[in-house]
Amino acid sequence: MKAAVLHALNEPLDVTDVEVEGPRAGEVRVSIRATGVCHSDLSAIEGKIPFITPMVLGHEGAGVVEEVGPHVRRVVVGDHVIVSWVATCNRCFFCLHGQPQLCQSGMAAFGSMDDGTTRLRLNGDVLYHGLNAATFAETTILRDTAVVPIPKDIPFNVAALVGCGVTTGVGAAIHTAQVQPGERVAVIGCGGVGISVIQGCRLAGAATIIAVDPVAGRRQAAQRFGATNALEAGDGAIAEVQALTDGLGADAVFEVVGHPALQRQAYEMTRAGGRTILVGVPGMDAELCVNSFFMTIGEKTVRGCFYGSARPDRDFPWILELYRAGRLDLDSMVTQTLPLERINEAFDAMRKGEQLRTVVSVS
Ligand SMILES: NC(=O)c1ccc[n+]([C@@H]2O[C@H](COP(=O)([O-])OP(=O)(O)OC[C@H]3O[C@@H](n4cnc5c(N)ncnc54)[C@H](O)[C@@H]3O)[C@@H](O)[C@H]2O)c1
Numbered sequence: 001m002k003a004a005v006l007h008a009l010n011e012p013l014d015v016t017d018v019e020v021e022g023p024r025a026g027e028v029r030v031s032i033r034a035t036g037v038c039h040s041d042l043s044a045i046e047g048k049i050p051f052i053t054p055m056v057l058g059h060e061g062a063g064v065v066e067e068v069g070p071h072v073r074r075v076v077v078g079d080h081v082i083v084s085w086v087a088t089c090n091r092c093f094f095c096l097h098g099q100p101q102l103c104q105s106g107m108a109a110f111g112s113m114d115d116g117t118t119r120l121r122l123n124g125d126v127l128y129h130g131l132n133a134a135t136f137a138e139t140t141i142l143r144d145t146a147v148v149p150i151p152k153d154i155p156f157n158v159a160a161l162v163g164c165g166v167t168t169g170v171g172a173a174i175h176t177a178q179v180q181p182g183e184r185v186a187v188i189g190c191g192g193v194g195i196s197v198i199q200g201c202r203l204a205g206a207a208t209i210i211a212v213d214p215v216a217g218r219r220q221a222a223q224r225f226g227a228t229n230a231l232e233a234g235d236g237a238i239a240e241v242q243a244l245t246d247g248l249g250a251d252a253v254f255e256v257v258g259h260p261a262l263q264r265q266a267y268e269m270t271r272a273g274g275r276t277i278l279v280g281v282p283g284m285d286a287e288l289c290v291n292s293f294f295m296t297i298g299e300k301t302v303r304g305c306f307y308g309s310a311r312p313d314r315d316f317p318w319i320l321e322l323y324r325a326g327r328l329d330l331d332s333m334v335t336q337t338l339p340l341e342r343i344n345e346a347f348d349a350m351r352k353g354e355q356l357r358t359v360v361s362v363s
């Protein structure tokens, strides 16, 4: 079967034939139909997020269950599913304390199955499964807890987006920041994830949603998806956010790019008593530098956000319900569809800030 392989950092992906083993106990084989391209894939290619090579990337996918291994009860052959890139164990501290997105087994096994082996091979050698998912492929093997069944009438390209960007963004607004009706928020970075934060804030009833991005097309998109104001990125945006919020700063500010200087900007745009939410993934050695005097006397909260603090089993279905009800616009987020062979064009577009979300249509 064909898959897009990252052989070494900073190289284009190589769409080539790879070998795939059948599912073992507790695993399923999924025929991928559509897979979105998320900035975390680009960060993996660039070495910003550490990954082992050779690896099949892709973690925002949807498809059809083709085969199930022994002891699988969650899905049957023929089910349509969204891939969750955190495969929860339902036993660890985090799973038992209502934070399955932080599941230790899912984190420990980034690249291989639970037993440390892979089901993918390249010319007989080990080939790793990126982010537990490896969706840039015609077929992938997943733990059964990494698939969530969905209704069959949901288009695959929309379902794919829910596997990462949409759930992360909407979850950041609803779960992590718990945006309240009437609040004033700002969102730095209006790509696929940032636009989903904006949609989540709109759904939560935010009165003012300020979008910040250097790309004019992204600012226009942000306004189509619910932003009430759009600002050109830069240090000047801090004063502009203050001016739009009676000089106080916003109730919640989301950094959705992944850069310490922008995390600091987000913090400075946040009002006393407000929340700064870090969604963008910075480099491994990044450090947040903010004035802690005003943090103490201003009671500000800085909070990380992983996978929108979501529980895929619970949250994918209601996100799809909102889509079906016309309250979450996912169709317009897909601005380009490419075949797997042309996947590198998706990264070219992402580097230039072109296209909102590219979806690779696989089979
Ligand atoms: N926390 C999580 O669980 C999680 C999940 C998915 C993605 N992410 C991360 O979210 C981030 C965004 O992902 P995406 O897929 O939306 O990326 P994207 O490439 O689609 O969008 C990034 C946006 O940031 C904008 N930007 C660049 N420089 C900027 C600046 N100086 N100020 C303001 N905006 C700027 C770009 O113009 C673009 O619109 C990445 O860091 C990604 O790794 C995190």
Ligand SMILES: [Zn+2]
Binding pocket: 038, 039, 040, 041, 059, 060, 164, 165
């Ligand atoms: Zn992602």
Ligand SMILES: [Zn+2]
Binding pocket: 088, 089, 090, 091, 092, 093, 094, 095, 096, 100, 103, 104, 105, 106
């Ligand atoms: Zn767990």
